[in-house]
Amino acid sequence: MRIITISREFGSGGRELGKRLADELNFDYYDKEIISSIAENRNLDKIYVERALDNHGWKNIPIAYRHSFAGGSLMQSAQTALLLEQKRVIEKIAQLNKDCIIVGRNADIILEKYKPFNIFVCAQMEYKIDRCVKYMENSEKLTHKEIERKIKSIDKNRAKIRDIITGSPWGDKSAYHITVNTTNWNIKDLTFAVAGFVNCRFRR
């Protein structure tokens, strides 16, 4: 079984890269599917689960929770319970024993023992803003300034959750096998480049 994890800055195109890479390599693909599983297992609304995990309130969880997270002991916070459920869902994906790509959610750390190939995707801020503008739904009209704030806030939250779970810095180059900068790349072209790279890794 080969596992690829993709961590990414918001707006960098990491999700598109993951989806295309899964098609190119014929791997299973997990992203929003993880949220759906959590919602189903816990009998909760998908939107609620996604928001609770992605956007809010982590600043209030003390670092001490990291240890309880690692040890699996009793949690009080609903959000921490969701993080634990997410961990279980990701571990179950690995137990399916099929080639897969998992986007986000610190799967690189959670599945460390399976020796995944870990990719980090980043881009320059202007490029990320342009991408967000391009893919933004009509209902959500934001100015460039507002988009930049949103990008920074989401990424800050991702860094915070990574810190809670792993104690290691998010986006630190020494934690991933490759870090890909999508600035001025067409994600479709980039997919072939990354696929070749991954194939070399798994062939050795």
Add this chain to the structure above:
Amino acid sequence: MRIITISREFGSGGRELGKRLADELNFDYYDKEIISSIAENRNLDKIYVERALDNHGWKNIPIAYRHSFAGGSLMQSAQTALLLEQKRVIEKIAQLNKDCIIVGRNADIILEKYKPFNIFVCAQMEYKIDRCVKYMENSEKLTHKEIERKIKSIDKNRAKIRDIITGSPWGDKSAYHITVNTTNWNIKDLTFAVAGFVNCRFRR
């Protein structure tokens, strides 16, 4: 003409990757050759030039020099003169109009207008120390602690010089096209992965 630049942490295997990549892609290769050119042009000893550029004293050069460097105005420091000579040598390499790989020396910034493909090579500290032990000459027996200090000192100096020349942080992932972590990779295997990646980039 295609230009690849390789920036790297000391001990990460970036130089070996560059050399192998040049062989694999049939590109010209520049590393120590740059030092030799500077020494020849300035009628100086090669060892002196290398040490002056790589290891000493940059902390004493005020940030204000950055502007004089960019503008090319008169310099007072012998070391700054060497940096300028290095810049000229690197520009001359590009003017040869042949596919090439240049290791280190901020060639990615100096040759920005040629749109080079920029690679950063990093590794975890333990791996870098092991590599240094493996390749250390018998005459230079250092303890692991001393090697770690040396690695940190050389990289700190590289960051300092980059700051003087460009004002941008060294090793920052958004400044390079890909950042490759060589930890637990055989550089020979990695070369094929990177070569494929580079080929995709230049084909598009």
